[in-house]
Amino acid sequence: MGSLPTNTLIRSVAVDPLNPQRVYAAGPAGVFRSDDGGLTWEATGDGLAGEPVAVTLDPASPQNVIAVTADGSIWRSTDGATIWQAVEAGK
Amino acid sequence: MMSRRTGTLMTLIVGAWLLAACANAAPTKPADSLSTSGGLSDPAGPPVPREIGPSESVALAYDPADGSLLKADRDGLFRWRAESGWENIDIPQNTFGLSGVIINPDQPRMIYASGPGFGVIRSGDSGQNWQSINTGLSSLDVTALALHSFRRDTLYAWVRGEGVYRTEDGGATWGRMPDQGPPDKEVRGLTHSTLPGSMNTGWLYAATPTGAYLSMDCF
Numbered sequence: 599m600g601s602l603p604t605n606t607l608i609r610s611v612a613v614d615p616l617n618p619q620r621v622y623a624a625g626p627a628g629v630f631r632s633d634d635g636g637l638t639w640e641a642t643g644d645g646l647a648g649e650p651v652a653v654t655l656d657p658a659s660p661q662n663v664i665a666v667t668a669d670g671s672i673w674r675s676t677d678g679a680t681i682w683q684a685v686e687a688g689k
Numbered sequence: 690m691m692s693r694r695t696g697t698l699m700t701l702i703v704g705a706w707l708l709a710a711c712a713n714a715a716p717t718k719p720a721d722s723l724s725t726s727g728g729l730s731d732p733a734g735p736p737v738p739r740e741i742g743p744s745e746s747v748a749l750a751y752d753p754a755d756g757s758l759l760k761a762d763r764d765g766l767f768r769w770r771a772e773s774g775w776e777n778i779d780i781p782q783n784t785f786g787l788s789g790v791i792i793n794p795d796q797p798r799m800i801y802a803s804g805p806g807f808g809v810i811r812s813g814d815s816g817q818n819w820q821s822i823n824t825g826l827s828s829l830d831v832t833a834l835a836l837h838s839f840r841r842d843t844l845y846a847w848v849r850g851e852g853v854y855r856t857e858d859g860g861a862t863w864g865r866m867p868d869q870g871p872p873d874k875e876v877r878g879l880t881h882s883t884l885p886g887s888m889n890t891g892w893l894y895a896a897t898p899t900g901a902y903l904s905m906d907c908f
Contacts, residue, residue, distance in 0.1 A: 608901045609747060611880040611894040615794075615838055618884045621894065623901045635884045636894070636903055651741050652760070652878075654749035657794045664758060666749060668741045672758065672769060686769065 610652040614660040622663060622679060624653035629665055631679050646673050646682035746788040746805075746832060746877050754797035761787035761802055766816065778816040783807040789834030789878070793841050801844060801860065803834040809846055811860050822860030827851050835879035837908075838891055845893060845908065847876040853893070855908070871895045871902035881908065 607625045614620035621632045623639070626649040630639040648667030656662040663675045669688030675681055741747055741762065750759040758769040759778075763786035766778040780787070780802060789803040800812045802819075808829035810819045823829060830849040837843035842859040845866075852870045854863045870876065878896035884903075893904040 605899050607898045608877075608896040610749070610878045611896050611901050613838075613880050613882040613884075613894065615883070618838075618882045618891075621882070623896065625896075635882070636901065651745075651747040652749045654751050654758075656751050656753065656756075658753050662751075664749060664751060666747065666760060685771070686774065 609650075610654075612653045612655050612663070614655065615657050616660055620660070620678070622653045622655070624650040624665055626650070626668075629653055629663075629679055629682075642675075642679040642682070644681050645684075647671075647684075648688070745786075748787070748789045748834070748878065750790045750792040750800075752792050752797050753794050759790045759792060759800070761790035761804075763787075766790060766802055768816070780816075781810060781819055781821070788832045789846075791834055791836045791844065793836065795841055799841075801834060801836070803831040803846060805830050805832055805849065807831065809834060809844075809860060822856070823863070824861065825856075825863035826854055827865065833876045833879040833895070835881050835893065838881045838883045840890065845879050845881065847879055847895070849876075850874070853879075853908075866908070868904065868908075871897055873897035873899040873902070 606627050608623050610624045612622040619633055619635045621636050623630045629642045629650050631642050632639045648669055648671060650665045651668050653665045661678045663679045665673045671684060671688035672686040673682045674685045745763050748761045760767045766780050766787055767775045768778055769775050783804050785805045787802050787804040791801040793799040798813060798815045800816050803809045806829055808821055808823035808826055808831055811822050812819045826848060828848050828851055831846045832849050833847040835845040843857045846854045848854055853866045853868050855866050856863045875898050876895045880894045881891050883891045891908055893908045895902045
């Protein structure tokens with residue numbers, strides 16, 4: 599576990615409504631996940647290519663996390679951002 | 690009063706905010722599960738994907754009614770479905786695009802969107818009809834929008850150069866909160882959290898060009 603990169607653009611934050619300790623942050627440096635409300639962070643992104651510009655999740659099944667990258671591609675993870683798969687290609 | 694945990698969070702998340710007025714808490718209520726079918730609001734052709742610049746805002750909202758995805762950005766508001774891809778959603782004309790989009794998980798036909806120079810708009814029919822809900826906002830320069838985690842009539846808007854505004858009646862009226870916001874005032878996103886320790890009903894995270902910030906106290 600590590601900290602969020604400092605002085606780094608974060609465009610979007612998403613919180614697991616069933617477990618608010620889990621937080622996701624997205625920016626050009628990647629999608630980061632915290633399991634302690636932001637105390638520590640780890641980079642996710644296995645399978646995710648490109649620069650994330652936003653992240654959200656399914657509030658009823660919050661392990662389903664969705665990100666969009668700068669080229670317009672949509673990425674989905676069904677395991678809390680550990681593994682990502684492309685859902686829709688950008689240009 | 691601030692807990693030890695709160696202080697630690699404040700330090701490690703890059704920064705923190707100042708106090709705000711407080712009320713009471715209630716349990717979080719989750720919404721429906723995912724599927725990929727459902728009604729659609731006016732498609733006007735798919736957007737042309739393009740690179741998103743560093744100064745632009747992009748917001749996403751998952752629709753629990755049908756598993757679709759809403760995206761708000763400089764080009765407007767779009768809905769993505771697995772079977773049909775991206776489709777435009779018509780919104781009132783604005784010059785500077787959108788900065789935020791919210792779907793009420795308990796009432797997914799209720800959508801809110803915000804934009805700089807545009808304020809906040811609301812649709813109760815999945816985006817077919819919209820109304821402006823800006824009464825009480827000092828400016829229409831709204832760069833971020835958040836929905837409370839369980840009080841579905843409570844939303845927060847970041848007004849550039851002003852700070853955090855709150856409505857507790859679904860946008861009928863807004864009032865400025867006594868909070869100075871994060872050190873970096875270029876807020877690109879707001880998110881409410883029920884992280885423990887709040888004297889009120891939760892916290893706000895802010896996404897900014899210099900990192901993510903957690904509010905120091907209650908929202």
